[in-house]
Amino acid sequence: xxxxxxxxxxxxxxxxxxxxxxxxxxxxxxxxxxxxxxxxxxxxxxxxxxxxxxxxxxxxxxxxxxxxxxxxxxxxxxxxxxxxxxxxxxxxxxxxxxxxxxxxxxxxxxxxxxxxxxxxxxxxxxxxxxxxxxxxxxxxxxxxxxxxxxxxxxxxxxxxxxxxxxxxxxxxxxxxxxxxxxxxxxxxxxxxxxxxxxxxxxxxxxxxxxxxxxxxxxxxxxxxxxxxxxxxxxxxxxxxxxxxxxxxxxxxxxxxxxxxxxxxxxxxxxxxxxxxxxxxxxxxxxxxxxxxxxxxxxxxxxxxxxxxxxxxxxxxxxxxxxxxxxxxxxxxxxxxxxxxxxxxxxxxxxxxxxxxxxxxxxxxxxxxxxxxxxxxxxxxxxxxxxxxxxxxxxxxxxxxxxxxxxxxxxxxxxxxxxxxxxxxxxxxxxxxxxxxxxxxxxxxxxxxxxxxxxxxxxxxxxxxxxxxxxxxxxxxxxxxxxxxxxxxxxxxxxxxxxxxxxxxxxxxxxxxxxxxxxxxxxxxxxxxxxxxxxxxxxxxxxxxxxxxxxxxxxxxxxxxxxxxxxxxxxxxxxxxxxxxxxxxxxxxxxxxxxxxxxxxxxxxxxxxxxxxxxxxxxxxxxxxxxxxxxxxxxxxxxxxxxxxxxxxxxxxxxxxxxxxxxxxxxxxxxxxxxxxxxxxxxxxxxxxxxxxxxxxxxxxxxxxxxxxxxxxxxxxxxxxxxxxxxxxxxxxxxxxxxxxxxxxxxxxxxxxxxxxxxxxxxxxxxxxxxxxxxxxxxxxxxxxxxxxxxxxxxxxxxxxxxxxxxxxxxxxxxxxxxxxxxxxxxxxxxxxxxxxxxxxxxxxxxxxxxxxxxxxxxxxxxxxxxxxxxxxxxxxxxxxxxxxxxxxxxxxxxxxxxxxxxx
Numbered sequence: 001x002x003x004x005x006x007x008x009x010x011x012x013x014x015x016x017x018x019x020x021x022x023x024x025x026x027x028x029x030x031x032x033x034x035x036x037x038x039x040x041x042x043x044x045x046x047x048x049x050x051x052x053x054x055x056x057x058x059x060x061x062x063x064x065x066x067x068x069x070x071x072x073x074x075x076x077x078x079x080x081x082x083x084x085x086x087x088x089x090x091x092x093x094x095x096x097x098x099x100x101x102x103x104x105x106x107x108x109x110x111x112x113x114x115x116x117x118x119x120x121x122x123x124x125x126x127x128x129x130x131x132x133x134x135x136x137x138x139x140x141x142x143x144x145x146x147x148x149x150x151x152x153x154x155x156x157x158x159x160x161x162x163x164x165x166x167x168x169x170x171x172x173x174x175x176x177x178x179x180x181x182x183x184x185x186x187x188x189x190x191x192x193x194x195x196x197x198x199x200x201x202x203x204x205x206x207x208x209x210x211x212x213x214x215x216x217x218x219x220x221x222x223x224x225x226x227x228x229x230x231x232x233x234x235x236x237x238x239x240x241x242x243x244x245x246x247x248x249x250x251x252x253x254x255x256x257x258x259x260x261x262x263x264x265x266x267x268x269x270x271x272x273x274x275x276x277x278x279x280x281x282x283x284x285x286x287x288x289x290x291x292x293x294x295x296x297x298x299x300x301x302x303x304x305x306x307x308x309x310x311x312x313x314x315x316x317x318x319x320x321x322x323x324x325x326x327x328x329x330x331x332x333x334x335x336x337x338x339x340x341x342x343x344x345x346x347x348x349x350x351x352x353x354x355x356x357x358x359x360x361x362x363x364x365x366x367x368x369x370x371x372x373x374x375x376x377x378x379x380x381x382x383x384x385x386x387x388x389x390x391x392x393x394x395x396x397x398x399x400x401x402x403x404x405x406x407x408x409x410x411x412x413x414x415x416x417x418x419x420x421x422x423x424x425x426x427x428x429x430x431x432x433x434x435x436x437x438x439x440x441x442x443x444x445x446x447x448x449x450x451x452x453x454x455x456x457x458x459x460x461x462x463x464x465x466x467x468x469x470x471x472x473x474x475x476x477x478x479x480x481x482x483x484x485x486x487x488x489x490x491x492x493x494x495x496x497x498x499x500x501x502x503x504x505x506x507x508x509x510x511x512x513x514x515x516x517x518x519x520x521x522x523x524x525x526x527x528x529x530x531x532x533x534x535x536x537x538x539x540x541x542x543x544x545x546x547x548x549x550x551x552x553x554x555x556x557x558x559x560x561x562x563x564x565x566x567x568x569x570x571x572x573x574x575x576x577x578x579x580x581x582x583x584x585x586x587x588x589x590x591x592x593x594x595x596x597x598x599x600x601x602x603x604x605x606x607x608x609x610x611x612x613x614x615x616x617x618x619x620x621x622x623x624x625x626x627x628x629x630x631x632x633x634x635x636x637x638x639x640x641x642x643x644x645x646x647x648x649x650x651x652x653x654x655x656x657x658x659x660x661x662x663x664x665x666x667x668x669x670x671x672x673x674x675x676x677x678x679x680x681x682x683x684x685x686x687x688x689x690x691x692x693x694x695x696x697x698x699x700x701x702x703x704x705x706x707x708x709x710x711x712x713x714x715x716x717x718x719x720x721x722x723x724x725x726x727x728x729x730x731x732x733x734x735x736x737x738x739x740x741x742x743x744x745x746x747x748x749x750x751x752x753x754x755x756x757x758x759x760x761x762x763x764x765x766x767x768x769x770x771x772x773x774x775x776x777x778x779x780x781x782x783x784x785x786x787x788x789x790x791x792x793x794x795x796x797x798x799x800x801x802x803x804x805x806x807x808x809x810x811x812x813x814x815x816x817x818x819x820x821x822x823x824x825x826x827x828x829x830x831x832x833x834x835x836x837x838x839x840x841x842x843x844x845x846x847x848x849x850x851x852x853x854x855x856x857x858x859x860x861x862x863x864x865x866x867x868x869x870x871x872x873x874x875x876x877x878x879x880x881x882x883x884x885x886x887x888x889x890x891x892x893x894x895x896x897x898x899x900x901x902x903x
Contacts, residue, residue, distance in 0.1 A: 074167040078188030084126040084160045092125035097341040102149045113137035120520030148529040279563035289373040289406035301367045311350040337519030351515045353493040357556040360498045361843030379464045386469035441484030462489040471495030475507035573852040578734045595624035632857040634729040750819040752803045761804045775802040794818045816840040820848040831869040
């Protein structure tokens with residue numbers, strides 16, 4: 001395979017391996033030292049014209065997005081009917097019913113309160129009258145109200161009627177204050193009044209029902225151990241911690257509740273393409289250049305892929321809708337977008353490509369390779385952007401599946417150093433990473449991205465197609481990686497992901513923007529007005545629109561579907577609830593009380609940022625959540641608190657590296673590691689992380705390289721971790737009871753133990769070593785050869801029956817079918833990582849039934865995490881209508897999640 005010759009620090013061709021010796025597996029783990037085990041050291045870092053803050057824009061943007069998520073908690077206060085004026089001076093086209101963007105324009109030389117009105121193409125239509133703008137501007141500037149607009153009548157020569165929806169915060173204190181201010185300014189409050197009436201009516205009905213129930217003498221019992229998932233209730237039972245004997249496997253099953261996170265309620269097939277429609281999709285011919293025989297559902301995918309690369313607008317007189325565009329029945333020359341009501345007489349541009357969201361293990365890689373070799377109108381090379389860990393998988397899969405006489409010319413293009421001149425047209429496929437793409441998008445010393453096309457690099461040509469593998473990587477639309485992907489020039493664009501929606505619909509927006517959708521949804525303000533906010537409020541029309549959008553842009557098949565016919569063995573999943581020991585409960589309760597106090601402080605600070613720094617409190621709050629989860633696993637994970645250092649920062653950009661501050665900075669670094677943060681430069685998981693005196697965290701290889709200018713700042717690595725092999729916890733003991741009973745009842749069972757925290761894996765490892773158990777280990781520090789050695793041990797060594805695995809690392813790019821039991825030691829509110837990790841075991845090639853255990857501490861944050869996960873799954877259900885139509889509010893904001901976890 002051809003690859004670019006660069007300096008070693010700048011390019012790694014993963015197909016050639018490296019000079020690291022594969023680790024042998026005996027009664028010691030197959031592993032290297034992990035980030036938690038680094039000793040204190042000082043390393044020179046880099047300084048240049050770009051500040052650390054600018055280089056860490058991914059982290060800063062993520063934090064800012066968390067704060068912006070308050071917008072999802074806003075509610076409708078009232079609708080203001082006014083008009084757009086000055087239309088005669090602007091060229092923006094709009095018709096009745098269209099969604100428009102209302103934007104503050106404080107730099108307007110004629111009116112500092114100006115509110116400009118734009119259509120979905122960001123062309124100005126006019127502006128809001130001066131007197132009305134003066135009323136609204138002060139609220140918008142203070143962030144107290146959000147304004148969304150839609151035209152309610154046709155444009156005249158001078159003006160046009162418009163309805164402005166005014167949204168404000170749901171917090172009762174803020175609401176009361178804002179309502180009083182809006183009353184004084186005579187702004188509408190019809191939304192607030194209507195909800196007050198509905199709430200009064202609801203309470204009256206509840207009171208009436210309670211009285212009739214009481215009169216009939218009916219009492220309903222409830223238990224604190226009941227937990228609701230969808231429409232069902234699951235009762236958790238606990239296991240005793242006192243016994244040290246080997247429990248029988250059936251006894252443990254009896255003490256656990258069967259759990260299926262992917263089937264939440266009744267099957268509802270009302271909208272879009274159901275399983276029968278997917279099964280009936282046409283098939284493409286078998287590609288002659290492939291050596292691998294495609295399964296029927298994969299040939300169906302190929303046919304769909306080819307069609308999506310050549311979309312065609314509806315013909316005149318047709319009622320068809322293509323990418324949400326349809327022709328007007330009254331005027332066939334007029335195109336209307338059914339989502340935004342935007343109309344145009346110019347034929348709209350259609351997006352070439354889409355989202356391939358098949359379940360993990362169904363062969364998305366093979367399906368895309370079949371698309372590449374089936375392309376009869378070759379216009380240039382295909383660019384594949386993927387995580388660093390799967391680059392070699394793409395090159396090896398292309399070589400494996402394509403006939404030698406039709407071999408594709410593949411270039412591995414990766415590195416952060418100076419690029420050599422490359423003629424990409426000499427290759428059929430170029431494989432790169434999100435980190436390389438991001439670094440080239442904004443070159444070093446550049447204040448903003450240069451225009452495209454450029455003279456060289458990834459932005460120098462128009463690619464035949466761009467494929468984003470693990471495309472949910474760009475789910476935050478404001479990160480540099482997302483902006484870079486959208487800035488590429490391409491004929492066709494594809495996103496490969498099993499989880500297009502991980503947390504909120506904002507994830508989906510970023511993918512829609514990358515795909516170059518037209519009609520308005522590519523503008524976040526419009527996407528928010530049309531989809532996010534209505535879905536959060538439970539509007540049925542928004543659910544229908546979301547399903548229509550997904551059916552036109554996305555193909556998703558699940559491995560349980562009958563027509564897919566993978567014939568996988570059964571999978572059974574259990575929630576295993578465990579009681580705290582008294583000392584563990586005492587520490588947990590103290591942390592929870594502190595978290596509830598911080599939450600109240602944060603809510604107050606968010607309303608009055610001049611009195612407190614809400615972002616500082618927010619980070620403290622996230623740390624408390626982390627510590628609560630860690631206590632559920634083992635008290636040793638908590639370590640020292642970093643609150644005092646955070647408060648000491650204040651407005652300072654750096655701190656003095658005193659011995660005390662060095663220790664505190666190391667604790668902050670550990671918090672970043674435990675929170676699964678990515679390096680803001682290379683966008684890869686933190687393997688060898690360091691923290692700067694400004695408290696920013698980086699991957700050491702990303703900042704110490706031949707192109708880095710060394711400066712006087714110091715970087716600290718994480719401090720040492722003392723693991724007491726004699727120390728245990730309720731969860732560790734419960735885990736080992738499962739392992740012992742499995743060994744006794746089901747000889748030959750191999751188990752993968754997933755945890756988010758490498759330090760918890762250290763604790764489990766220490767206990768395995770004291771019991772002389774043979775095991776393997778995979779975590780974020782290990783390069784490809786070491787990972788291969790660990791997986792080979794699990795696969796080939798009959799004595800190696802346990803693998804310790806980092807959840808983040810093992811959620812992508814690995815095949816673990818050698819195991820048939822999974823223990824999820826901890827959970828977090830986005831369930832996608834867990835699902836992907838489990839699917840590494842339960843996938844094509846698995847020969848045995850699979851059992852999954854979720855270990856959950858009774859009466860803890862972990863029980864509430866499962867409830868939050870259920871809501872995240874419901875959002876996917878709404879999009880794909882896989883099992884049910886989700887009810888109530890979807891896509892809870894980050895603050896809403898925190899409130900539920902600390903309830």
